[in-house]
Amino acid sequence: MVSEKFTKPYNPTENEQGIYKMWEDSGFFNPDNLKEKNKDGDPYCIIMPPPNANGSLHAGHALFVTLQDILTRTARMQGFKALWTPGADHAGFETQVVYEKILSKQGRSRFKMTDEELFKEIWDFTQENKKYMEAQLKSLGASCDWSREKFTLDPDVVEQVYQTFKKLEEDGLLYRGLRSVNWCPKHRTSLSNLEIEYEERTEPFYYIKYGPFVIGTARPETKFGDKYVVVHPDDERYKNYEHDQKFEVDWINGKITATLIKDEAGDPELGTGVMTITPWHSGVDFEIAQRHNLTYEQIIDETGRLLPVAGEFAGMKIKEARPKIVEKLKELGLLVKIDENYKHSVPVCYKCKTEIEPQLKSQWFIKMKPLAEKTKEVIEKGKVKFVTEKHKRVALHWLENIKDWNISRQIAWGIKIPAKICKDCGHGMVDLEDEIKVCKKCGSKNIEKDKDTFDTWFSSGQWPFVVLGYPDSEDFKNYYPTDVMETGHDILFFWVLRMVMLGLYRTDYVPFKYVYLHGLVRDKHGRKMSKSKGNVINPIDVSKEFGTDALRMALVVGNTPGNDLNLDVAKIGAYRKFANKVWNIARFVLIQIEQHGQGEINENDQKTLVKLTEFADEITEDISKFNLHLASEKLYHYIWHTFADKILEESKPDLQSDNKELASSKATLLLEMLKIQLKLLHPFMPFLTESIWQEIPDDMKDEKLIMISRWPSNIKLKHELA
């Protein structure tokens, strides 16, 4: 009998939880438990980009789960030893920012806590989130191996990160040095170049009398300590001045002695061709200062307030001080003119949009050039291939212009940097075992532990080989290099390229062979989803309303690699209809089989089966080429408009005829075709297809779970790009 459950219509929420439990209980998410055909198969591995353990999943997560699950499930059915490893990311700075907002709502501040207290609280916070997140990943159907789950703060992860840090020092690729860093005065930490953004601003530009010169600046508040003026050596206007020439200047807080410096950095085309420099608060100025051995002084502190050098303005925030300073300049007769329409871009913190205040800080830097060179090489040689050619170009361009990487962060939430700093000479020493007691450079015993933590991307950049248990685990030997890295294109530089660089550095092999970058999930009009716009589509909510499979189809059909996807709830609704259609098709076919029994498929119908097999080959090839958007759309079209509308309708006369042989023959054809279609559709709509599969009697199918049934095409899944 066709089961009670086969009542109409298809009810996804009723089925999904039970189905997932059945899969999980079967143990087949873990490739070690797969049957013979898979165990002897080639390995196929995807490392899941670990979601940040600081919130719930959004549409972008649902997209990556869908894409990676499609590939994993296809590989598994194809007989590969398929492994997809889940994880969670402590996401250093990001998470601390989230937690600081929570603190602030409670009227608290991290600056009134010890690092240990803060760490402990955020730890509990992330562990709670992590559990929630795992449940959400499961509800999206992720067929990943939970027994191999990792957190980026697990002891073995930290251990490998430490080893990498030490190796970098040994190889001379690590240095600690006083450099101009991007400092966020609100979060009071330095940030890498990737963590700042630029905002176009129109602000007043002030021309100020500086001794015999006129200088231009948008930031008069930094000028208190400016003792050097710089002109280009070839600037004819200033050929009567000598390099290093001293002269008196009536400055904001009284007379000072200034020095003229001739340096190529001076731009004769710009304004008067004269600038003063503020090395402590400008990277360019710092470089000039270093070239000529100039002194420098801090003007603004870590919280963005002026220091005593600013005299009466000391203690004021920049915004407050600037107009007052301008006022004083006027009174002193130093202000020459103001250009109100000066356009420039201002660096801001990518999280809080606070203006970045460059500061001189001693930090750990990694020399990136040598790492980038090797990465360029493997990309050019095709050892790492990009599904989207445009990203390959963007990647190479970035690698060619790479800067050294500041990996020190002044935050509590993260992996402590295992190093000692000499308080006398500033020398930094990597110290994994906490055994260094004397400065290796100056011999001083006045040393302390580095208080900073690693940039979170330094540790996550090592994720693939760490997850697989480098260096001597079986998993590492089996699955590394992994097959596909699938993630958002927004973290190409942050994460993907750093994984290639650090993976190559530690293991000599690329961490993955293919990079599939998806775009941003936007709302139906192409706007970014945001709480303030009220246009957020919560994947968990819609999967409850329409079914996870409908959401997955909506995310994959028409979503070309690398491009943003505009997601319309109506589109999800359309695929809920499709799920119901497949459900009804299955009911019809199974009723026919029940009524007429199985028989011989006649010669003419064999041809139909062959055509379906060719179709299966085509789908397999599409998946191989990462054309999941095509595969999914073709399946939709074939099942509905070829199978249901034509083949099934045209078989009705035979099924209703008195010729029993004819009827059972047709019913058998339909059953065979149904099974093939369900299998092809399974990676895309796993819950629906498994639900139906469970309705097919055991003696009519090759496996009790469609999840591990045999893929209906002999074409082997082998990724290749045009």
Next chain:
RNA sequence: GGGCGAUUAGCUCAGUUGGCUAGAGCGUCCGCCUUACAAGCGGAAGGUCGUUGGUUCGAGCCCAACAUCGCCCACCA
């Protein structure tokens, strides 16, 4: 300032190496509760594929220029 991408039906988008009357979802119009499915079935309207030129037997697809929009990168005082 440098780089990348987009422009196809009212809306949101596909169109795989150039090849039969250019497709999907939603929306619109007409007719159907036909015994798998009204979350359905049958049918219809709707596109000079941004503009201009070129290559080709043949161009939505390749090339050039232009226009519009978007994204990324970048220490200009």
